[in-house]
Each structure stands twice: as structure tokens, then as C-alpha cells.
Amino acid sequence: MPASRWLMMIFVVCITSQVVNAQFTLKGMVVDAGSKKPLPYVNIGIPHKNVGVISHPDGTFTINIPEQYRNDTLTFSMVGYTSISFNINKIGQITQFELKEKISQLNPVTIAGEKLTEERIGIVKYHPIVHFTDASTNQDDIFEIAQLVRLDDKAAKVTSLSLYISEDRKDSGIFRINFYSFDGKRPGNRIFEESIVQTHAIQKGWLKFDLKKYHLYLKGDVVAAIEFIPLEKKTAPIYYEVKLGGSARSFTRPQSQGEWRVPPHHYRMFMTALVSNNRRDKHPENGDEKETLPAVRLYSSFVQDSFSIFIKVPKDYDKRKDSLYPVVYLLDANAYFDQVSDYIKRELSVAPILVGVGYADFVQNDSLRSRDYTYPVALAEDSFAISGGADKFLHFLQQELLPYVDNAYRTDTSNRTIMGHSLGGYFTTFAMEREVLKKRIYFKNFVAASPSLSYYDNYLLKQLGDIPWNTPAPPRTLYITAGGLESDSGDGAPADMKDFIRDMQARKGGAINVKTAIYPNYSHMETAVKTFQDALKWLMEGK
Structure with missing residues (x-):
């Protein structure tokens, strides 16, 4: 070129x-x-x-x-x-x-004597029954979403990029298409220095960006991105489909010059490209992402319901026959298991056994988590259809799931961690409170990402304040985080969490060590994956 x-x-x-x-x-x-x-x-x-x-x-x-x-x-x-x-x-x-x-200066590209076929690379299916949406919410600045695409070492001609729109909007939208290098963790520098700005009607269905005229040839790992450009007048967000589960590498950037974050979902987004028929590396993660299947469905006599249990052992598990492994129990596994599992595989030199606790599908996960992660029964203003079952769910974990895992795998029973986000973070804090109160030890570490501590008029905060924390016990760790955008000022933790952390840290000689992390420019949902990754790095490797 x-x-x-x-x-x-x-x-x-x-x-x-x-x-x-x-x-x-x-x-x-x-x-x-x-x-x-x-x-x-x-x-x-x-x-x-x-x-x-x-x-x-x-x-x-x-x-x-x-x-x-x-x-x-x-x-x-x-x-x-x-x-x-x-x-x-x-x-x-x-x-x-x-x-x-x-x-x-672009290097010339030669496709020599090979028949090319058009291939769709990415998440290509839309499920009308089970679906979730996200939206471009920034009215004054750009909002950018991106997904990693793994191409072969032979250049492919990119012909289009598509995103599934979930709702019509009366006016059109303006978009800019960007392509970035991939540094192994995040999008890097732009790799195509030509402005691709397009205006499209916003209609439900696949929104296709035609890229044929740009003669765009790419190879290797690239990040394809769609930048939502705000209109001069205030308007409704653009809603698009997202997919939970799977190990696709997805990213979002909510403002100009902002840092890339890892969202708790993936985008129903794919690229079409002309590729050689002789592609040697099909990169299965480029296909329509399939979630990990549960290892077992486990019935709980306490909850009187069954749970999907997802399990991933370290890669050296079968070789190290005499080793015991720490175990990490992850809530909301339907949404987070694949992302956390992929992170452990890629980034940790000391890997735990990962046990995900989920439900039959995403719909049940969304509806039943309020039943299992909360206590007591919600107030009327909370508008939960079912709630208050955290004590039963905790008994399921302690007396049914933990024995099952310990019998089936070589576990270090003195080194268990439980992780959850939002209501899941509320539950992990609830579990910690109950263990200290009843002087029992099941978990060593409790990871609470943006916990919903205001639930039931700050019930859990009041309970924690009444506990004699100086009771002698093996040390436990509470790793608690929040997004700066969750507070009114936008630069710190919510007020109720600040009070809780201040109270916990003031207790000298107590049985709980508190570690906090505030992500200044993160919203409530954005803290989940970031917290899980940072907590695992710190707990497993001390970094």
C-alpha cells in the first residue's frame, strides 16, 4: 500500500x-x-x-x-x-x-496465489431469550469499547466490523473505528492512522461498519474498537448487547485519554476479514464464545436448590502429586469464572484451585443471587422479589461444598479465599462476620469488591460494630474495594464504606487484617474484575 x-x-x-x-x-x-x-x-x-x-x-x-x-x-x-x-x-x-x-509508512502487503475466504471473527450470535445490555453513557466525551482479535501471521484484509444494537433510537449515531496493537494486557498504540468516522441510524440488530474502501490489512493480535462520539445535543444512550461468560479479552474506555478497563462482560461484536484457506491457527477464542461448563450440579439441603459448581485446577496439578493447593471460591461464577480462570492461567506463578459457585444459567444467576447473598429479608424499598437467605447459603458453602471439594481435590484447608462483588461482596463480608462471631474458621481471606454495605439500612455495618474483634484467632484478611465514582465527590469510597474501614483499622490486635483499594475513576460495575485480579495477585504472590 x-x-x-x-x-x-x-x-x-x-x-x-x-x-x-x-x-x-x-x-x-x-x-x-x-x-x-x-x-x-x-x-x-x-x-x-x-x-x-x-x-x-x-x-x-x-x-x-x-x-x-x-x-x-x-x-x-x-x-x-x-x-x-x-x-x-x-x-x-x-x-x-x-x-x-x-x-x-505502511508496509506493502502481498497475498500470493492463495484463495481467500471471508471469515467472521468474534462473537457472532445473538440470543433473544437470554440477553444483557450495556450503553454508551458519556454525553460530553467519547465512550469506547474494544475486543481482542487474534489473526494469523499472514495479513488478512479487514472488510467490516459489526455490533449488535439492542434498541432503536430516533436520531443517528456517530462512530469512529480504531485498531490498536495489543501489549499482552491492554490495547496499545493505534496501528492504522486513518480516520474512520461513520454516521449510522440506530436500529435494533447488527450495526455494520463497512471497511472495504480502507484497504486495511492486519495480522497477529489486534484490538478492534468502536468509539461512540457524543452529539452536540443531549440524547439517549445507545444500547448494545453484551455477553456474560467466556474468556474473550474485552476492554472499555469511558473518556478521552482515559485508561482501559476490563468490563465484567464481552461485546456481541465481530470482524469480517478475507483470510487464506490455509489458516493454520484457528484461534478458538475468536469463535462464538462458549462458556465453561460446570463440573457438577450440587444439591443443597439447606437452600433446597441445586448449584452449578465450576472447577479449574492449576496446570501443574497432575504432576505435583504431593502438593496441596489453596482454594479460591468465586461467587457469580456464571459471569466471572472464565475471566478469573483465564487471568490465573496467564498471570499467576502461584496458582490456586478455582471453584466457581453459580446457577443453571445467567437468568437464574441474576434473579437468585439476591436470595442467597442477602440477610435479613430485604426492606420493601429494596424491591427484591426474594431475599434474606445468606445464612442458608453460608451453611451450604461450609457444610456441603467445602467438604465436597476437599474430598475430591488436594486442598490446603488452612488457605481458603472467598470472593464476591456488589451483593456478592456483601455476602463475603457477612460470612466473615458470622465466622468471627461464632469463632469458626472456614475461610482465611475475604474479598469484597464494592460490597453493598448499605443493604437493609446498613444492617451488616451495625452487626460488625458490635463484635469483640480482639478475640484471639488465626489472622484473617478482608480485601475490600470501591470505585471512586460510587461516592458523591467522585474521588473516594462511599461514606458508609469509609466509616467501616476507619472502624476496622482502628481496632488494634483484632482478628481481621484489612486491606483496601479505591479505584478513583471506576464505577460500581467496573470494580469487579479489577478487584479479583488485584486480590489474587496480592494473596497468591504478595504483589
């Missing part, structure tokens, strides 16, 4: 600054150096912070910067142009920015 040359441009930024509610309001315009025409859809923000906007079609922008970020840098970037960064404190003195031209 011929080399692509990009014109030199100037960012002309006319800045005004004022402090409003402890924040600066910066206004400006972005234009092209050669033509002096406005540049729309430039990503403007503070890297890795929850602060960003995108320039309007006329090149103008307005960004509110909190006072605490006064000493940070503001970055401008756009596909096909060289990005720039500058100190926010000096913005008031700058009105014009000149950037040297960016030259992108």
Missing part, C-alpha cells in the same frame, strides 16, 4: 479560565494547520484521569478541570495527527500550537 502523508496542523486554542466550584473551565478551538478548517472529534483530556471531552464539529471545546489537577498535563490526540501535551498551569499563556507533519 502507498505511504500515507498527513498535513502539518496547528491546534489554535483560545483559552479562558475561571474557577467554578473548585474547577477551571477551559475553552478553545482546534483547527488544521494547512487549511485552517476546524478539526472535529479531537480527544482532549488528562491521561488516566476521569477528565476529558471531544471537540465539536466546529472545532470548539469546553473542558472543566478540577482544582486538584492543576499541575497535570492536558493531551490532545486524533488519529492521523501527532498528539500534544502541555502543563495546565501554562495554558492561559498559549494560543497556538504547531505540530510537525506525521508521516505513516
Whole structure:
């Protein structure tokens, strides 16, 4: 393919600054150096912070910067142009920015004498009965979703990208398609320096982005991304289908210059590409993702219901016949088991036996978790159809599931961990409270990702406050997290969790060691996978 040359441009930024509610309001315009025409859809923000906007079609922008970020840098970037960064404190003195031209040389691609066929790569099916949705919620800045695609070492011509839209919307949407390298954990740099911006009607069904005219050839591991560009007027979100379970590598970025996160789901999204008939590596993870099947369905006499139990042993389990292994019990396994299992396999040098506790399917998981993870029965304002069964579910774990696993596998019974998110995090904290209260030891570590501690008018917090924590016992660890966006201020844990952590840490000589992590720019749902990964790294390897 011929080399692509990009014109030199100037960012002309006319800045005004004022402090409003402890924040600066910066206004400006972005234009092209050669033509002096406005540049729309430039990503403007503070890297890795929850602060960003995108320039309007006329090149103008307005960004509110909190006072605490006064000493940070503001970055401008756009596909096909060289990005720039500058100190926010000096913005008031700058009105014009000149950037040297960016030259992108693409290597020529040759497909020699092979018959090519079009292949769909990704999650290609939609299930009308069992389905879940997510939405592009940012009204002032971009919202980007992405998925890893594993191609062969021979270049494939990308012809389209598709995403399943779950609801109609009256107005159209504007999208930008990006392709990134993959650094082994997250999306890396852009690998195609040409702006692909398309406008489409928002209708239920597969939204197809036709890419044939771009002559786009890719190979190896690439990340395909769809960037939702906000309209100038406020409008309804764009709802799209997501899939729970499976080990696809998915990512999301909720603002310009923001960090990539791992969501608790995958996107019903696929790429079509012309590939050689002689593809040697089919990469099964590129197909329509299938979830791990449960190892057993276990009936509980306490709950009077059956549970799906998912089990994954370390890769060296069969070789190390004399070794005992720590065990990690994961709640909401229908949603999280494959992602956590994949992380353990890829990232941990010291791997536990992973036991996932789930239900018959995702629908039951969504409806029955409130039955099993809560106590007491919910207040009327909580609007739970069924609730209050955490004591029965805990008996199931302690007296039925743990003995089953210990009899079937070589487990280290002194090193068990239980992990849960939201109501699941509430349950793990509940389990810890009951163990200390009754002076019994089943679990050593309790991981609570964004636990719903406000349940039943802060019932569990009040119970924990009445316990004599200085009771001698083998040390236990509570690993508790929250997203900064869960608080009113947006920069810390919710107030009830702050009070709980402060109280726990003030108790000297107690039986519980408390470790906390606050993810400043994370929402409630975004903390789940991040917490599980960080907790496992710390508990298994001390990192």
C-alpha cells in the first residue's frame, strides 16, 4: 500500500479560565494547520484521569478541570495527527500550537496465489431469550469499547466490523473505528492512522461498519474498537448487547485519554476479514464464545436448590502429586469464572484451585443471587422479589461444598479465599462476620469488591460494630474495594464504606487484617474484575 502523508496542523486554542466550584473551565478551538478548517472529534483530556471531552464539529471545546489537577498535563490526540501535551498551569499563556507533519509508512502487503475466504471473527450470535445490555453513557466525551482479535501471521484484509444494537433510537449515531496493537494486557498504540468516522441510524440488530474502501490489512493480535462520539445535543444512550461468560479479552474506555478497563462482560461484536484457506491457527477464542461448563450440579439441603459448581485446577496439578493447593471460591461464577480462570492461567506463578459457585444459567444467576447473598429479608424499598437467605447459603458453602471439594481435590484447608462483588461482596463480608462471631474458621481471606454495605439500612455495618474483634484467632484478611465514582465527590469510597474501614483499622490486635483499594475513576460495575485480579495477585504472590 502507498505511504500515507498527513498535513502539518496547528491546534489554535483560545483559552479562558475561571474557577467554578473548585474547577477551571477551559475553552478553545482546534483547527488544521494547512487549511485552517476546524478539526472535529479531537480527544482532549488528562491521561488516566476521569477528565476529558471531544471537540465539536466546529472545532470548539469546553473542558472543566478540577482544582486538584492543576499541575497535570492536558493531551490532545486524533488519529492521523501527532498528539500534544502541555502543563495546565501554562495554558492561559498559549494560543497556538504547531505540530510537525506525521508521516505513516505502511508496509506493502502481498497475498500470493492463495484463495481467500471471508471469515467472521468474534462473537457472532445473538440470543433473544437470554440477553444483557450495556450503553454508551458519556454525553460530553467519547465512550469506547474494544475486543481482542487474534489473526494469523499472514495479513488478512479487514472488510467490516459489526455490533449488535439492542434498541432503536430516533436520531443517528456517530462512530469512529480504531485498531490498536495489543501489549499482552491492554490495547496499545493505534496501528492504522486513518480516520474512520461513520454516521449510522440506530436500529435494533447488527450495526455494520463497512471497511472495504480502507484497504486495511492486519495480522497477529489486534484490538478492534468502536468509539461512540457524543452529539452536540443531549440524547439517549445507545444500547448494545453484551455477553456474560467466556474468556474473550474485552476492554472499555469511558473518556478521552482515559485508561482501559476490563468490563465484567464481552461485546456481541465481530470482524469480517478475507483470510487464506490455509489458516493454520484457528484461534478458538475468536469463535462464538462458549462458556465453561460446570463440573457438577450440587444439591443443597439447606437452600433446597441445586448449584452449578465450576472447577479449574492449576496446570501443574497432575504432576505435583504431593502438593496441596489453596482454594479460591468465586461467587457469580456464571459471569466471572472464565475471566478469573483465564487471568490465573496467564498471570499467576502461584496458582490456586478455582471453584466457581453459580446457577443453571445467567437468568437464574441474576434473579437468585439476591436470595442467597442477602440477610435479613430485604426492606420493601429494596424491591427484591426474594431475599434474606445468606445464612442458608453460608451453611451450604461450609457444610456441603467445602467438604465436597476437599474430598475430591488436594486442598490446603488452612488457605481458603472467598470472593464476591456488589451483593456478592456483601455476602463475603457477612460470612466473615458470622465466622468471627461464632469463632469458626472456614475461610482465611475475604474479598469484597464494592460490597453493598448499605443493604437493609446498613444492617451488616451495625452487626460488625458490635463484635469483640480482639478475640484471639488465626489472622484473617478482608480485601475490600470501591470505585471512586460510587461516592458523591467522585474521588473516594462511599461514606458508609469509609466509616467501616476507619472502624476496622482502628481496632488494634483484632482478628481481621484489612486491606483496601479505591479505584478513583471506576464505577460500581467496573470494580469487579479489577478487584479479583488485584486480590489474587496480592494473596497468591504478595504483589
